[in-house]
Amino acid sequence: MRTSASREHDGPAGPPRSGSSASITSPIPSNNGAEIVRRVKAVEAHGLVKQYGSVTALAGVDLDVEAGDFFGLFGPNGAGKTTLLRILTGQLAPTAGRSSVLGIDPAREPLKVKAAIGIVPEVESPPSYLTASEYLYFVGRVRDVPRLQEAIDRWIAFFDLDEARGTICRDLSKGTRQKLMLAAAFLHGPSLLFLDEPFINLDPIYQRKLKDYLQQYRDAGGTVFMCSHLLEIAEKLCDRVAVIDGGRVIAKGSVAEVKRDERDLEAAFLRLVGERR
Amino acid sequence: MSYLLPLMLKEEFRLHSSYSSRRMFLAFPVIVALFSFAIAMTSQRLLEATPLPDAILFLHLSAFLYGLGVGAFGFLGAQYLERRHGHRNYLVAMPSLLPMSFRRTFLGMYVRDAVFYMALVLAPMVAGLAASVPFTGFRFTSIGFLFLAALISFLVGMSLSFFVSTVYMRSRVAFAGLVAGISVAFAAAGVFRVLPVEAILPGLSMHYGLPPFATPGAAALAGGMAGAGLIALCVAGALLLVPEQYEPRSVPVAEDELPGVDARLGIVRGYRVLLAKELVDLRRSGTIPKMFFSFVTPLLFLSFTAWFVRNGLRAPVGFNSVFYGAMVGFFGVLLYNWLNNVDAMDYYATLPVDVPRVIRTKLLAFLALTTGISTAFVVGVSALNGDLRLLWLALPVMFVTSVYMVVMTAYLTGLRTNSFLFDPGVLARFSVLAILPDLGLTILSFTVDRTPVFTISGIALVLTAMAAATALLYRGIDAKWARHDFAE
Numbered sequence: 001m002r003t004s005a006s007r008e009h010d011g012p013a014g015p016p017r018s019g020s021s022a023s024i025t026s027p028i029p030s031n032n033g034a035e036i037v038r039r040v041k042a043v044e045a046h047g048l049v050k051q052y053g054s055v056t057a058l059a060g061v062d063l064d065v066e067a068g069d070f071f072g073l074f075g076p077n078g079a080g081k082t083t084l085l086r087i088l089t090g091q092l093a094p095t096a097g098r099s100s101v102l103g104i105d106p107a108r109e110p111l112k113v114k115a116a117i118g119i120v121p122e123v124e125s126p127p128s129y130l131t132a133s134e135y136l137y138f139v140g141r142v143r144d145v146p147r148l149q150e151a152i153d154r155w156i157a158f159f160d161l162d163e164a165r166g167t168i169c170r171d172l173s174k175g176t177r178q179k180l181m182l183a184a185a186f187l188h189g190p191s192l193l194f195l196d197e198p199f200i201n202l203d204p205i206y207q208r209k210l211k212d213y214l215q216q217y218r219d220a221g222g223t224v225f226m227c228s229h230l231l232e233i234a235e236k237l238c239d240r241v242a243v244i245d246g247g248r249v250i251a252k253g254s255v256a257e258v259k260r261d262e263r264d265l266e267a268a269f270l271r272l273v274g275e276r277r
Numbered sequence: 278m279s280y281l282l283p284l285m286l287k288e289e290f291r292l293h294s295s296y297s298s299r300r301m302f303l304a305f306p307v308i309v310a311l312f313s314f315a316i317a318m319t320s321q322r323l324l325e326a327t328p329l330p331d332a333i334l335f336l337h338l339s340a341f342l343y344g345l346g347v348g349a350f351g352f353l354g355a356q357y358l359e360r361r362h363g364h365r366n367y368l369v370a371m372p373s374l375l376p377m378s379f380r381r382t383f384l385g386m387y388v389r390d391a392v393f394y395m396a397l398v399l400a401p402m403v404a405g406l407a408a409s410v411p412f413t414g415f416r417f418t419s420i421g422f423l424f425l426a427a428l429i430s431f432l433v434g435m436s437l438s439f440f441v442s443t444v445y446m447r448s449r450v451a452f453a454g455l456v457a458g459i460s461v462a463f464a465a466a467g468v469f470r471v472l473p474v475e476a477i478l479p480g481l482s483m484h485y486g487l488p489p490f491a492t493p494g495a496a497a498l499a500g501g502m503a504g505a506g507l508i509a510l511c512v513a514g515a516l517l518l519v520p521e522q523y524e525p526r527s528v529p530v531a532e533d534e535l536p537g538v539d540a541r542l543g544i545v546r547g548y549r550v551l552l553a554k555e556l557v558d559l560r561r562s563g564t565i566p567k568m569f570f571s572f573v574t575p576l577l578f579l580s581f582t583a584w585f586v587r588n589g590l591r592a593p594v595g596f597n598s599v600f601y602g603a604m605v606g607f608f609g610v611l612l613y614n615w616l617n618n619v620d621a622m623d624y625y626a627t628l629p630v631d632v633p634r635v636i637r638t639k640l641l642a643f644l645a646l647t648t649g650i651s652t653a654f655v656v657g658v659s660a661l662n663g664d665l666r667l668l669w670l671a672l673p674v675m676f677v678t679s680v681y682m683v684v685m686t687a688y689l690t691g692l693r694t695n696s697f698l699f700d701p702g703v704l705a706r707f708s709v710l711a712i713l714p715d716l717g718l719t720i721l722s723f724t725v726d727r728t729p730v731f732t733i734s735g736i737a738l739v740l741t742a743m744a745a746a747t748a749l750l751y752r753g754i755d756a757k758w759a760r761h762d763f764a765e
Binding site: 005010089092093106110111112114115119121123125127128129130131133134137141142143165166168184217232243 | 326481532533535536538550552554557558560561620621623626627629630631760
């Protein structure tokens with residue numbers, strides 16, 4: 001079981017080897033450790049509660065994600081998705097309950113968790129006054145990524161960020177900033193990705209490119225925990241899903257289990273959340 | 278404006294309440310009132326040392342400087358607008374989305390802050406004075422006049438700052454020229470005595486024409502009218518200059534500058550890349566000139582005050598190099614505050630970096646940026662005053678005070694200095710921890726020639742205590758801030 005960031009770029013979460021073409025020929029090499037990784041829980045949460053004053057954002061969340069899963073978390077606005085993601089990634093301490101990410105308690109060891117995972121936050125907010133390549137350099141140095149320049153060049157090529165190399169992040173478009181945040185999360189080759197609305201602001205070409213990459217990442221043994229409102233994309237990508245509403249998990253299981261007799265995930269979501277309204 | 282102003286006031290109140298709590302925030306004006314009451318109760322003794330006209334002069338200078346600090350909307354508004362993608366959005370950013378005028382929104386900001394800070398500081402100050410009437414025998418009319426005149430000085434400062442900062446939005450050259458012009462006017466009044474100070478502070482001129490100085494008449498009216506005219510002129514000028522569409526100034530950058538800066542900072546090992554980023558940020562965001570001005574302005578004001586006390590009032594107070602050393606250290610807090618205002622820091626939340634590590638990086642940046650300026654100022658002032666003999670003592674005083682002040686501020690306020698200093702609990706602790714040692718050093722500095730052995734031993738003792746406190750507070754940063762997040 002790997003509990004820290006992979007230092008090698010040929011791990012399950014390694015960056016693409018090929019250049020910047022829209023189709024990824026072989027972005028992720030095969031991973032012999034995938035079998036081992038699949039046996040353990042990548043994420044566990046038991047009775048997580050988060051209270052903001054009198055507001056209860058999470059009211060006792062229980063869920064688990066197995067290593068190698070592509071897990072999707074859905075819910076209406078204000079359901080507690082981002083709060084849950086922030087707790088699991090060590091950005092926020094829970095009021096009660098416990099959790100474990102790659103065997104690490106994020107409430108006790110937030111830095112260790114952050115070192116082991118990649119995070120794409122809900123709001124694309126790279127530092128205003130660094131250029132795109134400087135931001136990746138900064139992230140790589142903080143994360144101690146070996147062969148850093150090589151990694152930066154590959155991700156810049158993958159997201160076609162070459163023109164943004166010398167532009168400070170404040171002056172980049174929202175979509176370009178989102179690509180940069182994705183590149184920063186993938187840079188160190190983590191075995192677990194937490195993605196909060198990763199497709200937002202991306203054009204269809206890059207939505208497709210990201211989908212392809214994430215599928216290959218999962219196939220190579222990587223684990224993805226994704227929050228999204230884009231149920232159509234999620235249905236194609238996710239192995240297991242959970243629906244959260246009012247700070248509680250109201251459904252969880254494989255996509256088929258959650259869909260039950262509904263034609264798609266969107267219909268299932270509307271039924272599940274609609275029943276509670 | 279009728280709908281915008283109440284909303285903006287609510288926004289400002291909620292923003293400030295969020296730094297601590299509603300109750301704590303509302304305690305702030307009560308503390309101001311109590312402080313003012315205490316000053317009034319001891320005014321008889323204070324006025325023995327400082328004649329009333331001089332005390333009033335200092336009141337107006339303080340109100341004016343306070344207004345200058347509050348009114349820089351050209352800078353502050355831009356900062357809010359550029360942070361609109363962060364966790365917080367402000368009403369001032371709404372004209373980019375709604376059919377609202379930027380000019381009207383900026384006017385709303387001006388009126389909002391005039392009302393807000395008047396209610397937060399000026400009104401409680403006057404209430405404190407009024408509460409002392411049964412004990413001091415002050416007249417209510419004099420207190421009312423004091424309020425009006427101080428309000429004019431505050432609004433003149435605010436309007437001037439508003440105007441100058443919007444000039445900055447249009448042209449840096451015009452801004453530099455304007456600042457130079459204002460500095461010349463103040464030098465003409467304060468240093469060369471070519472102009473009376475009341476000629477550039479109409480609030481003061483009005484006050485000198487009112488009881489208890491004079492019977493209300495034409496002089497007071499002229500002062501009041503001049504003040505109102507100057508305020509109107511500055512606000513109108515500023516509104517004309519506010520661009521209707523806000524466009525951030527593009528920053529020309531040298532590509533991949535960060536790795537080079539990082540490579541040159543080997544001495545700070547674990548903080549290398551964080552400090553390198555900090556220094557690149559400061560330069561590109563144009564914060565360094567702002568920091569320079571906000572550091573040098575109070576130092577010049579202090580030098581002027583010392584000069585005025587010594588040569589203008591002919592008071593036998595020995596302002597020597599040690600005194601300046603202590604004061605330079607005290608003003609270092611302003612620079613630490615700037616370091617926390619360069620940019621939003623949300624992105625750190627996704628990285629294996631915690632708040633204490635970033636605080637320590639800011640402290641390193643502070644040392645890198647200020648040690649040279651502070652040393653140059655103390656050496657320069659000592660040379661100008663012919664007081665180089667005490668430099669050996671002044672420099673350690675400056676260094677220890679600077680480090681103590683900034684570490685203490687970092688410990689108390691973390692990465693949100695500006696916000697937390699509005700929390701009365703934090704402010705009270707800050708005041709005690711800042712004023713006590715500084716007062717000790719100031720008093721000791723006055724006696725260095727009379728009782729050198731006693732004074733130097735006393736200063737050594739204070740410095741040792743400050744160094745020990747610095748070490749404790751520095752270590753305490755981890756325990757206090759490790760669980761805090763980066764979101765604003």
